[in-house]
Amino acid sequence: MQIKSAVFRISARDLAAAPEWDYPEFAFIGRSNVGKSSMINMLSNKSDLAKVSATPGKTQLLNFFIINDQWCLVDLPGYGYAKVAKSEKINFNESVGDYLEQRENLRRVFILIDSRIPPQQIDLDFVAWFGDCGVPFSLVFTKADKQSATKIRVATESFLARLPEHLKGVPQIIVSSSKERTGRIDLLKSIAQMI
Numbered sequence: 001m002q003i004k005s006a007v008f009r010i011s012a013r014d015l016a017a018a019p020e021w022d023y024p025e026f027a028f029i030g031r032s033n034v035g036k037s038s039m040i041n042m043l044s045n046k047s048d049l050a051k052v053s054a055t056p057g058k059t060q061l062l063n064f065f066i067i068n069d070q071w072c073l074v075d076l077p078g079y080g081y082a083k084v085a086k087s088e089k090i091n092f093n094e095s096v097g098d099y100l101e102q103r104e105n106l107r108r109v110f111i112l113i114d115s116r117i118p119p120q121q122i123d124l125d126f127v128a129w130f131g132d133c134g135v136p137f138s139l140v141f142t143k144a145d146k147q148s149a150t151k152i153r154v155a156t157e158s159f160l161a162r163l164p165e166h167l168k169g170v171p172q173i174i175v176s177s178s179k180e181r182t183g184r185i186d187l188l189k190s191i192a193q194m195i
Helices: 038-046 092-101 120-131 149-161 184-192
Strands: 008-013 025-030 062-067 071-075 106-114 137-142 172-175
Touching: 025 038, 025 092, 038 062, 038 071, 038 149, 038 184, 092 106, 092 172, 106 120, 106 184, 120 137, 137 149, 137 184, 172 184
Parallel strands: 025 071, 025 106, 106 137, 137 172
Antiparallel strands: 008 062, 062 071
């Protein structure tokens, strides 16, 4: 897939304000400071499509971008928000949880994990919760340029080993570096297969 156009369309505060259209949607989410904005810019071939900030957690709304006038990339706020269990809430944005559970044209979610650090409980909790939503997802291990291939393999295996039994072997794994543009083809292939 070649990206010929990438245009910001709208920001929504919650699911009720999200646009009504038939575009298949592909959402990106991750803990603050995981490199989500850089990845979106790398994927779209635009240096300023998503705002990159030195301050984590700048994305506060659901941001919708139309790509090639064929599909929609959705930039979700970093973990701040999503219900971890139906009965309890943790430090996640409820509007993101509603979007992930209820958005009918959501086709796949890319969950970004920092490959440089040990598995974080907030990432594990989010993946465990989201695994029960019934939407296909990929785990994208970011910042791969900052360490060796061996360390990245150890990081991914360590993370997968901590997932609940019913999720092991289920998600697609993509290793990415926005700086070196690795993982871009795998991301676009994953999207193209579901359009």
